[in-house]
Amino acid sequence: MHKNLIATALLLASFLAALLFVSWFINDLTEQSGFRVLRQATLQLRKEIHDRVMGDQDQLRALAALVGREENPASRGIETILAAYETRGLVSSLEILLPGDEVLLKNGSRRSVAGLLSFEEELRKAPYVSNVETALDGSGKKVLRNCVPILQNGTPTALLMGVIELGRLPGLFESRAFGTVCQIYIMAGDSGDFILDTWHKTPGNSNALGGRQAKAGYDWARMRKDLAEGRPGNIVFLSRTVGEYFYLHYEPLGINTWSVMLSIPESVLFQDAKRIKTALILLISGVLAACGAFFGWAVFNARRETKEKEAQLHLTRQALDMEKTLSSAHRNPDHIRKGLSTVADMLTAESTCFLIFKNGQADQSWNFRKDALNEQNRMPLHAAMELPALRALLAEQKNLLLDPVGTARKLPPHESEELRRMGLHNLMLALVEEPKGALTGVLAAANMRRRWKDTERLQIATLSFATALSNIDTHLAIKKMSEFDALTGLLNRNCFENSLPEYQTRGFQSLGCVYVDANGLHELNNTHGHEAGDRMLQGIASVLCAEFGRDNAYRIGGDEFVAFVIDADRETLPRKVRAVEKAAKGKQYHCAMGTAWSPAPFSAYGLIKTAERNMYASKRQYYSGKADRRKARI
Known part of the structure; x- marks a missing residue:
């Protein structure tokens, strides 16, 4: 009895240690995954903010050109433009800084700003976006200024300033991650001033953050250094307002020394991890309860105690090994086959399978058969799920045991006969549901030597497979975000950079490259709005995808694309290019x-550079004789 107590105590300790380890592992994996998602959301928001600021600056340049046609920058016509100005961008009003350090306000009045702004100094900095300043109209509001010079006959005579009110910014931007709205911050790295803060009523300064407790492993000083030097990073801190940790990622914005930040509460980031840990606790609690019952029964029957204890320990080892194996199945799908081998041992089954459904359709399947020599001569077990009555019965009951498969009250005779024709004598099925509901799985075992009364052992295994299913879903979502361009659906620059070595080393006989740039995108954005520009990019992407295939077409920049043609003769590439030109022309x-193009051996990097140079030659020809601002860049 004393030995049994010691063994039970040791078993309990091992379960608790395993629970602590798995809990730590899940927290660490969730934290890393969460920061990856936050980084992607931050990068998307950074692009949106940068594009809107630069878009406003383009619009201001156009207005400055219009103002420059007036002989007097403070004429009645200019006052009318200032008063009537409306925009969908960030700028809420216009002002003109005149020589002599005077500012012309939108209401037509003039105000001296001597000591506040120097016309000569501001003109030397233009075009630029200012840091936080006080409004010049006497309202006391905190503002930014997007400034461009006004030229008359090529000479700067005044400065057009687009006023951006800080109080309007929180309502203009939104970012979502993990199904909820993130807190958004923009901070100037040199001064520490917050330009945008959707969490607090008024923007403050980063000096106030130093009093907040940072989580172990994170440091406010390192964050301040990163922001000052324009580097991305992460920090986790305790919020005084809600009393929980917030996870924050920051990226340099590319404007002044600004950085954009997104934060999310720990309760949101770890909501799935908590569910998984709860499932693990339930699993281990169930095992411990079984061990307790076993120990009580062992008092009356020592021989049965030893036998049952060994069997229970073996099952526990299998469950823990399977949990460990399946925790990394999203990185190595072959681990699912190893898990199925463990299920076959647990149930004394001849064959097992795991089938994943996505949007109600079979998406992936794994099969395991102990008699591998005859595997090719037998229909795979997942084919049984094509029987409609069997699928409907499983969806209703969640767990199903058919022993024998010809149980007439559960299945129609023709489906029972079909199962027997497949060589199945008995069958156990369990539904595996992923917490977020995007994927559904079915775990099955067939031709079990032992006759089971229920599906309990298979249900224990489904907890591990549910974890794998959740990890697979998260992995696929992250992979899609990291490899595909959200606007066009093409492979993105990140995927392009990662794929280039494969084009170089996979032993292709030839490689052709086309480098594409959308002519007139900026003009289309300025005249018809960014939605029209987005449609243009989507149209060009669809044409490239149709000609070169989804696996070899990339969007590598704002209006730049690259596509490859593999193992084709020299004439194939120009033929496809002509088809693209024709299709794009049809879309206006x-x-x-x-x-x-080059036969092997070739340099993929060299082909890209050559194609890019040829593209710029084509662009120069297109813009030849046109007054287009992009000519200077070419």
């Missing part, structure tokens, strides 16, 4: 395209 779009 024009592309500048450059190509390069």
Whole structure:
């Protein structure tokens, strides 16, 4: 009895240690995954903010050109433009800084700003976006200024200033992650001033953050250094307002020394991890309860105690091994086959399978058969799930035991006969549901030597497979975000950079490259709005995808695309290029395209550079004789 007590205590300790380890592992994995999601959301928001600021600056340049046609920058016509100005961008009003350090306000009045702004100094900095300043109209509001020079005959005569009110910014931007709205911050790295803060009523300064407790492993000083030097990073801190940790990622914005930040509460980030840990606790609690019952029964029957204890320990080891194996199945799908082998041992089954449904349709399947030599001669077990009555019965009951498969009250005779024709004598099925509901799985075992009374053992296994299913779903979502461009659906620059070595090393006989740039995108954005520009990019992307295939077409920049043609003769590439030009022209779009082709051996990087140079030659020809601002860049 004393030995049994010691063994039970040790078993309990091992379960608790395993629970602590798995809990730590899940927290660490969730934290890393969460920061990856936050980084992607931050990068998307950074692009949106940067594009809107630069878009406003383009609009201000156009207005400055219009103002520059007036002989007097403070004429009645200019006052009318200032008073009537409306925009969908960030700028809420216009002001003009005049020589002599005077500012012309939108109401037509003039105000001296001597000591506040120097016309000569501000003109030397233009075009630029200011840091936080006080409004010049006497309202005391905190503002930013997007400034461009006004030229008359090529000479700067005044400065057009687009006023951005800080109080309006929280209502203009939103970012979501993990199904909820994130807190958004923009901070100037040199001064520490918050330009945008959706969490607090008024923006403050980063000096106030130093009093908040940072989580172990994170440091406010390191964050301040990163922000001052324009580097991305992460920090976790305790919020005084709600009393919980917030996870924050920051990225340099590319404007002044600004950085954009997104934060999310720990309760949101770890909501799935908590569910998984609860499932693990329930699993281990169930095992411990079984061990307790076993120990009580062992008092009356020592021989049965030893036998049952060994069996229970073996099952526990299998469950823990399977849990460990399946925790990394999203990175190595072969681990699912190892898990199925463990299920087959647990149930004394001849074959097992795991089938994943996505949106109600079979998406992936794994099969395991102990008699591997005859595997090719037998229909895979997942084919049984094509029987409609069997699927409907499983959806209703969640767990199903057919022993024998010809149980007439559960299945129609023709489906029972079909199962027997497949060589199945008995069958155990369990539904595996992923917490977020995006994927559903079915775990099955067939031709079990032992006759089971219920599906309990298979249900224990489903907890591990549910974890794998959740990890697979998260992995697929992250992979899609990291490899695909959200606007066009093409592979993105990140995927492009990762794929280039494969084009170089996979032993292709030839490689062709086309480098594409959308002509007129900026003009289309300025005249018809960014939605029209987005449609243009989507149209060009669809044409490239149709000609070059989804696996070899990339969007590598704002209006730049690259596509490859593999193991094709020299004439194939220009033929495809002509097809793209024709299709794009049919959509009222024009592309500048450059190509390069080479048989093996070749340099993929060299082909890209050659195609890019040829594209710029095409673009120069397109813009030849046109007064277009992009010519200077070419």
